[in-house]
Amino acid sequence: xxxxxxxxxxxxxxxxxxxxxxxxxxxxxxxxxxxxxxxxxxxxxxxxxxxxxxxxxxxxxxxxxxxxxxxxxxxx
Numbered sequence: 001x002x003x004x005x006x007x008x009x010x011x012x013x014x015x016x017x018x019x020x021x022x023x024x025x026x027x028x029x030x031x032x033x034x035x036x037x038x039x040x041x042x043x044x045x046x047x048x049x050x051x052x053x054x055x056x057x058x059x060x061x062x063x064x065x066x067x068x069x070x071x072x073x074x075x076x
Contacts, residue, residue, distance in 0.1 A: 002053065003043045012037065013057060 004012065015036055019028045034050045037043055045053065 002056075003045070004037070004041060004053075008041050008043075009057065011040065012053075015040075016054070016059060 002009070012033075016028065016033065019032075030047045030050050033054070034045055034047060037045055037050070
């Protein structure tokens, strides 16, 4: 069973989506999400559980930059 309630899951989804759409081009790691869950909800998850949680929320894990920091969206 999931330790997060529906409101917390929605907040987590918003955090992930906001993070991957930032223009800084940073990466979001499982450790980042694990830390966010711990700090925001005071709930501890193992990394493997964070991965399963994201998968259940229909997020796929792609190891790439969200947006290149020097990229020009208008030209793409």
